[in-house]
Amino acid sequence: MRGVWLAGVLAAMAVMPCPAAAAMHWAPAPVEHEKGHGGHDRSAGKAFVLVDGEGANLTLINPKLLEKPLASEGSSVTLKATGMGNYHALLARRSQAGLQESAIRYHYMNGKPSGTSPSLLIAHEKSALEIVPDPLAREHWRYYANTDARFIVRFQGKPLAGATVMMATTNGTTVGFMADADGNLSIPLPEDFAEVKAGRADNRPAEFVLTASHHDGDSRFVTTFSAAYHVNPEQWQSTGLGLATAGGGMLLGGVMIWRMRRRKEDK
Amino acid sequence: MPLWKNLSVIRKGVQLLAFLFLVYGSVFVGFYSADKISGAFPALSCAYDAKTADYCVLIPLQHQFGHSVGRALAAGTFTLSLLLPILTTLGTFLILFVLLNKAFCGWLCPLGFFQEVMGMIGQKLRLHRTESLDDKLVDRIRPAKWLMLSLLVILFPLASGLGFVGQELGDPFCKICPSRILTTLAAGQLNQLYIDTSSIGYMILSIIADTLFGLVLVLSLTMRQPFCRICPMLALHTLFRKVGLVKLVKNYTSRCDKCGLCAKACPMDIREIHTSKEKDILMPDCTLCGRCVEFCPDKGVMALKYAVIPIKVSDPYYFKERNRAQKVWEGKKTTARQSKKS
Ligand code: SF4
Numbered sequence: 203m204r205g206v207w208l209a210g211v212l213a214a215m216a217v218m219p220c221p222a223a224a225a226m227h228w229a230p231a232p233v234e235h236e237k238g239h240g241g242h243d244r245s246a247g248k249a250f251v252l253v254d255g256e257g258a259n260l261t262l263i264n265p266k267l268l269e270k271p272l273a274s275e276g277s278s279v280t281l282k283a284t285g286m287g288n289y290h291a292l293l294a295r296r297s298q299a300g301l302q303e304s305a306i307r308y309h310y311m312n313g314k315p316s317g318t319s320p321s322l323l324i325a326h327e328k329s330a331l332e333i334v335p336d337p338l339a340r341e342h343w344r345y346y347a348n349t350d351a352r353f354i355v356r357f358q359g360k361p362l363a364g365a366t367v368m369m370a371t372t373n374g375t376t377v378g379f380m381a382d383a384d385g386n387l388s389i390p391l392p393e394d395f396a397e398v399k400a401g402r403a404d405n406r407p408a409e410f411v412l413t414a415s416h417h418d419g420d421s422r423f424v425t426t427f428s429a430a431y432h433v434n435p436e437q438w439q440s441t442g443l444g445l446a447t448a449g450g451g452m453l454l455g456g457v458m459i460w461r462m463r464r465r466k467e468d469k
Numbered sequence: 470m471p472l473w474k475n476l477s478v479i480r481k482g483v484q485l486l487a488f489l490f491l492v493y494g495s496v497f498v499g500f501y502s503a504d505k506i507s508g509a510f511p512a513l514s515c516a517y518d519a520k521t522a523d524y525c526v527l528i529p530l531q532h533q534f535g536h537s538v539g540r541a542l543a544a545g546t547f548t549l550s551l552l553l554p555i556l557t558t559l560g561t562f563l564i565l566f567v568l569l570n571k572a573f574c575g576w577l578c579p580l581g582f583f584q585e586v587m588g589m590i591g592q593k594l595r596l597h598r599t600e601s602l603d604d605k606l607v608d609r610i611r612p613a614k615w616l617m618l619s620l621l622v623i624l625f626p627l628a629s630g631l632g633f634v635g636q637e638l639g640d641p642f643c644k645i646c647p648s649r650i651l652t653t654l655a656a657g658q659l660n661q662l663y664i665d666t667s668s669i670g671y672m673i674l675s676i677i678a679d680t681l682f683g684l685v686l687v688l689s690l691t692m693r694q695p696f697c698r699i700c701p702m703l704a705l706h707t708l709f710r711k712v713g714l715v716k717l718v719k720n721y722t723s724r725c726d727k728c729g730l731c732a733k734a735c736p737m738d739i740r741e742i743h744t745s746k747e748k749d750i751l752m753p754d755c756t757l758c759g760r761c762v763e764f765c766p767d768k769g770v771m772a773l774k775y776a777v778i779p780i781k782v783s784d785p786y787y788f789k790e791r792n793r794a795q796k797v798w799e800g801k802k803t804t805a806r807q808s809k810k811s
């Protein structure tokens with residue numbers, strides 16, 4: 203089993219260039235770090251850059267699947283509020299001589315409730331080869347280091363059995379994975395933050411980019427999915443102490459009941 | 470009494486289904502179901518539960534007061550349009566709330582149900598229960614729900630957004646909510662029962678949360694609905710209770726003065742339902758559980774109504790049967806069959 207996995211990954215590495223360096227993908231534009239809570243980065247006016255994306259067609263797809271061309275300044279785009287709340291998809295597509303490339307990223311925007319769930323946007327076929335989050339992080343959920351993130355690799359709308367996917371993180375990890383017979387992929391997000399401070403707000407997120415590649419006849423398809431992942435809060439949250447404190451609360455409850463009873467009996 | 474006639478049993482069935490739906494529902498109705506249902510549910514169903522089908526209105530409210538309004542006020546960029554998300558959240562909440570009114574508490578809330586189940590366990594363990602709290606104690610506790618709503622859901626998040634207090638107080642009710650711990654534990658996650666050591670503020674909030682959870686767990690064994698009495702949702706419901714379609718009504722008779730069984734049956738110790746001469750007796754602390762109607766021995770004096778349609782009306786025959794069923798459950802008397810034989 204391990205041999206098959208290794209062979210698949212090696213084959214993938216052979217057919218695709220180093221994903222972090224070459225495959226077209228979305229990344230947040232560098233900005234000054236803002237401290238604070240944020241389940242999602244919900245601010246309108248958020249800027250992204252398309253790395254290695256010269257000549258690509260850029261589109262923003264809203265939660266109801268309405269597509270709008272995106273104007274870029276150089277390699278970066280600034281997303282303005284669409285008036286509709288929920289996840290939007292940033293899509294870059296490029297075709298050249300037997301190579302079809304795509305880069306997808308999901309971004310949460312505030313606005314009026316769309317009345318649709320992100321399942322519609324996620325299920326929508328955005329490119330022939332696609333890495334589909336299953337599921338995408340929801341309210342109060344994020345991609346965290348040391349947790350598994352699940353994906354499905356699809357080709358022409360159908361799961362791609364045994365697809366090989368490379369993960370590269372901005373913290374320097376590069377690992378290969380292979381999807382199962384149903385195209386399912388479970389990716390353990392690495393604990394690769396060099397410096398971890400206590401508290402959510404004091405740790406910048408890192409980025410991970412998944413790159414899948416597939417040959418079909420004379421055509422080659424390459425797609426990327428990118429997202430932020432965060433230091434796992436378990437680093438500064440102790441479950442053992444939590445259990446002990448809840449035990450203390452139970453004890454306190456017992457004392458309160460006993461005292462109430464004593465007082466009643468005294469009356 | 471056949472179980473299907475017993476309103477409390479019917480209610481437990483509904484509560485159990487609601488618990489399963491709210492805690493595990495997304496497994497059946499899809500991971501993003503909250504986006505379709507409301508994302509502003511009028512009971513304590515938690516977004517930290519990875520399997521929840523919908524989550525409570527207090528989460529977006531805290532975030533909108535803090536992140537959106539507070540920060541904009543601090544930056545001097547506040548416009549009235551920033552109130553729109555709050556109005557949308559409250560509007561969504563209201564659409565649901567009108568349908569069931571405070572019955573979201575008595576019939577659907579996972580934490581309300583948990584406290585009742587613990588109470589039933591306490592009864593079965595024959596623990597010495599405090600069925601009714603002292604009037605003075607009840608009066609002292611009552612304002613707490615308003616403090617919880619105004620401080621933890623509105624003012625602290627706003628002050629945090631404005632920068633007056635730390636970001637720890639950005640969503641302080643979620644940080645101490647026992648339903649967050651209960652529903653995530655029920656969903657098989659241990660990641661919400663923790664002590665956060667990242668700052669003094671977070672540590673204090675997590676200590677309060679875990680202690681409160683332990684406290685509610687034990688107190689509900691011998692006391693009725695201990696957390697409900699200070700719940701900010703109860704206060705939020707109270708603000709809108711006049712527009713809800715479910716009503717609790719009373720046709721006062723002079724016999725009420727000598728009775729008071731309704732107030733004794735009330736898990737929230739609302740003694741005013743006994744003394745009130747008003748028709749509308751939906752009080753601020755009511756959870757529309759309907760026990761007062763069940764335990765009123767006088768025909769037609771109390772009723773739970775959906776708009777004008779009566780759902781449950783007090784009735785002496787039902788009262789008798791219900792009383793007997795209660796005693797059997799509590800093991801206070803021989804079973805109905807045995808008593809018939811003797
Ligand atoms: S008052 Fe009780 S039943 Fe109502 S939301 Fe709060 S915990 Fe739930």
Ligand code: SF4
Nearest residue numbers: 735755756758759761
């Ligand atoms: S007043 Fe009646 S319906 Fe309301 S909580 Fe008390 S017993 Fe339940």
